[in-house]
Amino acid sequence: METTEKGYVFSDSKDRLDPACIERFLGESYWANGRDRAAIAKSIENSLCYGIYREGVQVGFARVVTDDATMYWLCDVYIDSGHRGHGLGRRLVELITSSDRLRKLNGSLATKDAHSLYEEYGFERSGPMFMRRPGTKG
Numbered sequence: 367m368e369t370t371e372k373g374y375v376f377s378d379s380k381d382r383l384d385p386a387c388i389e390r391f392l393g394e395s396y397w398a399n400g401r402d403r404a405a406i407a408k409s410i411e412n413s414l415c416y417g418i419y420r421e422g423v424q425v426g427f428a429r430v431v432t433d434d435a436t437m438y439w440l441c442d443v444y445i446d447s448g449h450r451g452h453g454l455g456r457r458l459v460e461l462i463t464s465s466d467r468l469r470k471l472n473g474s475l476a477t478k479d480a481h482s483l484y485e486e487y488g489f490e491r492s493g494p495m496f497m498r499r500p501g502t503k504g
Contacts, residue, residue, distance in 0.1 A: 367461065374454060375419040376461055383410065383417050384424040391427055391444040396478060398442060409442075416462060418445070418454055425449040428458055430468065438468050440475040455483060463487045463499065473499035 368377040389406055392398040401409075409429060418426030425446040432438035440462065445455050462468060475484060476495045489497040 367465065369461070371457065372452070373420060374425070374449075374452075376416065376458065377419065378414065378416050380410065380415055382419065382424075383415055383427075385410070387424040388427050388442075391446070392442060394447075395442075395444060397476075414467075416458060418449075418458060420449065426454050426458060428462060430462060432468065432471065434467070435471075437472045437474065440473055443475075443480075455480075456486065459484065459487050470501040470503075472501050 368375065368379065370376075385403075385407065388410070389403055392401055392406060398406075412431070414430040414432065416426075416428045416430075417424050426449065427442060427444050428440065429442040430438050430440055440459075443455060443458065445458075463473065473489065475489065475497050477484065477497065478495060481489075481491060481497065484497050484499075485491075487499065489499040492498045
């Protein structure tokens with residue numbers, strides 16, 4: 367998948383990912399700020415990954431872990447602070463949840479502060495941090 371919107375490129379190509387940028391993103395997050403370089407590399411290797419790019423520079427990231435049959439776990443969603451407020455996170459979540467590969471699967475995620483964003487895409491709260499989204503039928 368690759369699409370360009372408003373000067374931003376959204377892609378699921380791992381070849382485009384910038385590991386140093388992702389390490390910086392995750393180091394700034396509340397959920398992964400202690401994750402080491404080797405763990406980040408292994409997690410990318412074993413997941414579906416999505417990047418957002420502006421003029422060739424990575425400005426966003428998300429990772430999905432799935433069994434491709436029943437469920438997926440959406441994680442490590444991050445937009446660079448200089449690019450927030452442009453709807454990039456919303457568009458990224460929309461592209462992921464509506465993809466042919468994932469839309470029929472049940473989705474799960476954890477968030478401390480972005481519940482309203484994920485609710486826009488069918489996720490429902492399941493406790494204070496966890497959210498679930500039923501897959502579509504048909």
